[in-house]
Amino acid sequence: MKASICIPAYEANGRGVEFLEHNFNLFERQTHKDIEVVISDHSQNDDIKELCDGWSDRLDIKYIKNLENRGNSSANTNVAMKNASGDIIKILFQDDFIVDETSIEKTVKGFENEASQWLASACLHTNDDVNNLGSPFQPRFHRNIQYGENTMSSPSVISVRNFEEIPYFDENLIWLMDVEYYKQLHDAFGEPGIVKDYTVVNRAWGNQVSNSVVTQEIKINELNYVLKKHPNEDSSYNVRIW
Helix, strand or coil, X not given: CCEEEEEEECCCCCCHHHHHHHHHHHHHCCCXXXXXXXXXXXXXXXXXXXHHHHHCCCCCEEEEECCCCCCCHHHHHHHHHHCCCCCEEEECCXXXXXXXXXXXXXXXXXXXXXXXXXXXXXXXXXXXXXXXCEEEECCCCCCCHHHCCCCCCCHHHEEEECCCCCCCCCCCCCCCHHHHHHHHHHHHHCCCEEEEEEEEEEECCCCCHHHHCCCHHHHHHHHHHHHHHCCCCCCCCCCCCC
């Protein structure tokens, strides 16, 4: 079963190459060998392209220079996903990383053992120190997740079977891009399978989009947009800004 690791890439305030190379070193050591790495690059410079070229003899890398909708994470992620040729799409945000050499194998086995069309993996967290991992988290879906109460974690925990009818991220969203996507997946395929092993690390660092771009106005506008797209049918649930 071939796994496509789909990564939306950016300059990331000069750290894009650092983040990617850390993952490339982990990808090279994976026990599951049938892997392609799909990079959709929003960078204006060629640093990430040069990194990918330098690893092309060690990893199967599909590099796409994507200058459309620059800064739109949903659009950039979608480009990577649409260029995947594997049986499985493993989403991985550039600043996050997989735990160890067995991470992709555990994800693939999750699909082999589950009838689910999509999986969510348990994850760890770090405050920008790859040697200091903690805050273990087990994802769970709930019916009102699209309004911002994120009980699943970042898109880096998500993997999807790859076929023509899979949903893609709503490119109108920044703050709610992840949770609204989980709602789409649930509406299309039902409950996710859960990989209880920790396979992904979510990295918190100072210049993430969530820290530097998302204003209160954006949150209000996106919540109203999602309410129109997915009306709240649960009178007991209090929709609010999280």
